[in-house]
Amino acid sequence: MKKIILFSGLILFGLSNLTVHAQIKLGHINSSDLVALMPETKKSEDSLKRYTEDLNGQLEQMLAELKTKYTEYQSKQSAWTEAVREYRGKEIQDLQTNIDNFQQRAQQDISSKREELLRPIMERAEQAIKDVAKEGKYTYVFDSGGGTLLHYQDSDDIMEPVKKKLGLPAGAKP
Numbered sequence: 001m002k003k004i005i006l007f008s009g010l011i012l013f014g015l016s017n018l019t020v021h022a023q024i025k026l027g028h029i030n031s032s033d034l035v036a037l038m039p040e041t042k043k044s045e046d047s048l049k050r051y052t053e054d055l056n057g058q059l060e061q062m063l064a065e066l067k068t069k070y071t072e073y074q075s076k077q078s079a080w081t082e083a084v085r086e087y088r089g090k091e092i093q094d095l096q097t098n099i100d101n102f103q104q105r106a107q108q109d110i111s112s113k114r115e116e117l118l119r120p121i122m123e124r125a126e127q128a129i130k131d132v133a134k135e136g137k138y139t140y141v142f143d144s145g146g147g148t149l150l151h152y153q154d155s156d157d158i159m160e161p162v163k164k165k166l167g168l169p170a171g172a173k174p
Contacts, residue, residue, distance in 0.1 A: 025137055027141040029158050029162060030144045033173075041121055044117035048110070048117055058089075059106065065096050069088070073092060087129065132161045
């Protein structure tokens, strides 16, 4: 009798596993294309462009100052005393070091600014994807834009429902 109950239990467990596997629903979306379609992305790109242009303007001023000091140094060094030449040479070296440091900090600042501007957009897109996945009862949703999805024949492209969730026009292309 115990063997029959154990055997029945194993069969029921096996059938329940088959049921679980049969209910898997797969979806895919190209999140890069989705983010490119969002109007906030264009605004953030414009903002980042202005930010970068401001930093480049400051860099150009620094480079102009360096060029002026270097030109002055070359034209007047023969008339200066050794102490003045040394002082002016050190001044040019320090300015070059400051420019190098500024360029490094500017690149870091641009990266931070890009991250700051894109984070809320990415979070909004991710939330819309999660909402559509939950509403559509998807078990897994793969990002086909990340280059990691090699095959998705039996999955649904959820781009249109996600665009609808975000209020983006249907059929819009990035």
